[in-house]
Amino acid sequence: MKEGIGNIFQNETKYFREPYSPGDLERQNKIEQLKEKVVDKLISLPQPDRENGQPLWKVINKRRSIREFVKKPVSLQALSQILWAAQGVSLKAGEFYLQTTPSAGALYPIETYISVQAVEGLSPGIYHFLPKTQALRMKYEGNFSQVLADAALNQDFLAEASFVLLWTAVFERTKWKYGERGFRYVYLDAGHIAQNAALAAVSLGLASCPVAAFFDDEINSLLGINPGKETIIYLEAVGWKK
Numbered sequence: 001m002k003e004g005i006g007n008i009f010q011n012e013t014k015y016f017r018e019p020y021s022p023g024d025l026e027r028q029n030k031i032e033q034l035k036e037k038v039v040d041k042l043i044s045l046p047q048p049d050r051e052n053g054q055p056l057w058k059v060i061n062k063r064r065s066i067r068e069f070v071k072k073p074v075s076l077q078a079l080s081q082i083l084w085a086a087q088g089v090s091l092k093a094g095e096f097y098l099q100t101t102p103s104a105g106a107l108y109p110i111e112t113y114i115s116v117q118a119v120e121g122l123s124p125g126i127y128h129f130l131p132k133t134q135a136l137r138m139k140y141e142g143n144f145s146q147v148l149a150d151a152a153l154n155q156d157f158l159a160e161a162s163f164v165l166l167w168t169a170v171f172e173r174t175k176w177k178y179g180e181r182g183f184r185y186v187y188l189d190a191g192h193i194a195q196n197a198a199l200a201a202v203s204l205g206l207a208s209c210p211v212a213a214f215f216d217d218e219i220n221s222l223l224g225i226n227p228g229k230e231t232i233i234y235l236e237a238v239g240w241k242k
């Protein structure tokens, strides 16, 4: 079958490390080694607070992209609150679970992963957020902060964040309905999600920085996802401003 323009665009706009250097294999081996501690553990998150917090206008005014963090733990409540703001369920309507951020056709093509680096009550590792149950599934245990920063074009501030949100796209969820135009919608969905997370972070006294510069294949391999079906499209570092 002829490949659609969306997939071609997505693949041709990836960043690659070029030219190939011997360090690439070493880096890949390090990622695979770190992923050896596979866990499949479900963790319930505290219920998000849907009522209180700083006024919206103040929060919008205060949001900035921050690139200097002190690596202090954030509470599990704060992580839960930010995940809920990004992708939590705010209305159950019949069989639909409507999320806090809009999604074209309510098809929700974005998945949220978290590189936990300093969160109270959670071991460092890679987690997957499950919006319907406000829970996490731990995938890999270990400290991925530096390999993640390296994979993001050596933006070292990612390693100092308390956690990094990693958003992947499952394009097929939107494509079956909207065809190639669906690609536009998926990227727009991710923008809504990232902004809600950024505002939630400010409301909790935290700071964030969105990041779209990364070596796509390295992050996909870090997350252990099937890049034929799902691929990284956006990151956001969250932590305490220095």
Ligand SMILES: Cc1cc2nc3c(=O)[nH]c(=O)nc-3n(C[C@H](O)[C@H](O)[C@H](O)COP(=O)(O)O)c2cc1C
Pocket: 063, 064, 065, 066, 067, 155, 209, 210, 211, 212, 213
């Ligand atoms: C799609 C997108 C990708 C971005 N990627 C990066 C990035 O890789 N690294 C970075 O330091 N900032 C990144 N930024 C943050 C922008 O540099 C920042 O939003 C801009 O300078 C405006 O500053 P402000 O966010 O403080 O208002 C990104 C922002 C967006 C919206």
